[in-house]
Amino acid sequence: MDEPIVVPRPTSLERTAGSVALDRSSVIVAPVAARPVAALLRALLSPATGYALPDAQPGAPGGAERDGVGVDIALEVDPALDRLGPEGYRLVVGDAGIGLSSSSLAGLQNACQTLRQLVDPSIFGRAPRPGAAWTLPCVVVEDSPAFTWRGAHLDVARHFFPAHVVSRFIDLIALHKLNVLHLHLTDDQGWRFPSAAYPLLTEIGSWRAESMLGHARAGQFDGTPHGGAYTRSELADLVAYGAARNVTIVPEIDLPGHTQAAIAAYPSLGNLDETLEVWTRWGVSEHVLNTSDAALDFCRTILGEVLDVFPGTYVHVGGDECPKTEWSTSAPARARIAELGLAGEDELQGWFTAQLGEFLAGNGRRLVGWDEILEGGPLPVGATVMSWRGTRGGVAAARAGFDVVMCPEAPCYFDHYQSDDPEEPLAIHGRNTLADVYAYDPVPDGLGADAAHHVLGSQFELWSEYLPRPEDVEYMAFPRAAALAEVVWSGPGGDLADFERRLAVHLARLDVLGVNYRPLAGPHPWQRGGRGARRRP
Ligand code: TNX
Secondary structure (H helix, E strand, O other), rough: OOOOOOOOOOEEEEEEEEEEEEOOOEEEEEEEHHHHHHHHHHHHHHHOOOOOOOOEEOOOOOOOOOOOOOOOOEEEEEEEHHOOOOOEEEEEOOOOEEEEEEEEEHHHHHHHHHHHHOHHHHHOOOOOOOOOOOOEEEEEEEOOOOOOOEEEEEOOOOOOHHHHHHHHHHHHHHHOOEEEEEOOOOOOOEEEOOOOOOOOHHHHEEEEEOEEEEHHHHHOOOOOOEEOOOOOHHHHHHHHHHHHOEEEEEEEEEEEOOOOOHHOOOHOOOOOOOOOOOOOOOOOOOOOOOOOOOHHHHHHHHHHHHHHHHHOOOOEEOOOOOOOOOHOOHHHHHHHHHHOOOOOOHHHHHHHHHHHHHHHHHHOEEEEEEEEHHHHHHOOOOEEEEEEEEOOOOOOOOOOOOEEEEEOOHHHEEEOOOEEEEEEOOOOOEEOHHHHHHHOOOOOOOOOOHHOOEEEEEEEEEEEOOOOHHHHHHHHHHOHHHHHHHHHHHHOOOOOHHHHHHHHHHHHHHEEEEEEEEOOOOOOOOOOOOOOOOOOO
């Protein structure tokens, strides 16, 4: 019997005797509450099969008129499956048909991703293949995730990726049962979030005159304008698209540093009496927001607009890499520090973050920040820390009773090289191999159980300075994303050789999807040299 291979590996998968097939008479039996999941399943299975897979009510007469031999797929919301947690599911393929059950729609959505992996990889195709048989091995799967935060971060600020690229990215992460898309929407080099109150943020702030060519240290520019921004309806659409796939979008508005694009649009937000351009270099701009009442009102207004578009609990306000050079010589900033009785600029940033935290909490949301938010004094109540500069910040925050997402540069920064092979396409620096990622444990050694439960999970980061094209994003994301997905879903400590063996099968699915993943054997000659990976032939 062929071993069914599902990535990330399910908690338990038992192969039972026999196999069943879908055919054009198959229907999706779903109670009204599960209809959205039936729609997802249809979206996943109909293109390649060409079958309509219509909805049917549970208990409705069916089957009698059928001329085929195909089985039906039944979706069931079953409170008893609470034992598998809020995202777990049970999937049974047997002579009587295919049954997906869970206590939640999220669990059913996850079950859909498993179901499609039980079928031949050609199920991932976009057009019907007449005459193909769509068989599934009989199995009993029970499955639930190790961590609740299973994230993918995408920097759409350094390079803008249109909404259709983001929705494909959602498809790909959902396939791996990752459930958070952290969208880095703003930075020095571009502002991508549309604001009704501050329209110049995108009119001016979403375009830069040129970008760096090759590695930043070469100091060369391409002379080509780059930019773009989302519309509100595109973002609302992405939110819904994600929700239908158990992917929540966590929006990031990076404040008060990494804001040169905003200051270029509205110079009064800055500390200097001069007009800046949207930054064309990579790195950390010294130009940061001022701490006036007007600048804070700006932040609250923008965050208010963000809340209107993104319904999720978590809102990321950045907080990373905020140089204090301008504040240290700015009279209003000095006056603010004195007025508040703060020790200095770090506490000024802490106060600033606290204002944002209060605003979010007042609106029923939770603040997320990079680990620098630990440096300015006490964290806002309910804050969640993303530990990127190693694990120290995350450990400190978890011990202090705050939730954390562990995403240290090693091994979670997927903008780093995947090997030492000189033929790897240009990357920022570093090296995080597939093996490094697979060996990762989000719970650092020595963190006691009382603090370990604050580790919500982990995510990878795709900073896009060196990822100008969607193909480049895919090359860096995959297959490392599959490795991290297995860590956060199946749990750390898996056997690498076994993972690589299963991955070889899984990659056939990504082939059909046309994903420009990095081959296991090493960089492909076509990807040699250039500014980023080229599409594989
Ligand atoms: C650090 S991580 C940054 C980003 C860069 C990245 C490049 C973090 C919170 N800030 O602005 O893009 O390094 O690897």
